[in-house]
Amino acid sequence: MTISLERPATITTVGDLMKHPELQIGDDVTADTAMDILHSSGADHVLVRADDGRCAGLLTRLHLAPFQARSWYTERTPVRDIALDRAPFATADMSASDALAAMRARGLDTWPVVDHDGHAVGLLGF
Numbered sequence: 001m002t003i004s005l006e007r008p009a010t011i012t013t014v015g016d017l018m019k020h021p022e023l024q025i026g027d028d029v030t031a032d033t034a035m036d037i038l039h040s041s042g043a044d045h046v047l048v049r050a051d052d053g054r055c056a057g058l059l060t061r062l063h064l065a066p067f068q069a070r071s072w073y074t075e076r077t078p079v080r081d082i083a084l085d086r087a088p089f090a091t092a093d094m095s096a097s098d099a100l101a102a103m104r105a106r107g108l109d110t111w112p113v114v115d116h117d118g119h120a121v122g123l124l125g126f
Helices: 031-041 061-067 072-076 096-106
Strands: 024-026 045-049 055-060 110-114 120-125
Touching: 024 031, 031 045, 031 061, 045 120, 055 061, 055 110, 096 110
Parallel strands: 024 045
Antiparallel strands: 045 055, 110 120
16 A cells, blocks of 8 residues: 655745736826826726725726727826726735736726735736
């Protein structure tokens, strides 16, 4: 009789794959300023923080497309009033396969990762 000890399978988590968010803005920033930040940085998205520091969502160039004309409305509209990708967000201890399934179901390319208090700790992209 042979007994073998197998190594337990390790599950890849979101924390293993996430990247540190490079750009973050407050939800009181105007659409006009958010467009300038995205254009000057060359980024496709920026994390949005609420007044309390918690993650409010992910703002993309696509979300800002209706504001490209830069009218008076653009200068006065805070990003909190723009339809953007909001919660639920991924957590670092979530399995990567569950996160991928959730992202596909929601049509997301990038998903904010938050701690258990709701503060952004990373971004997940597949």
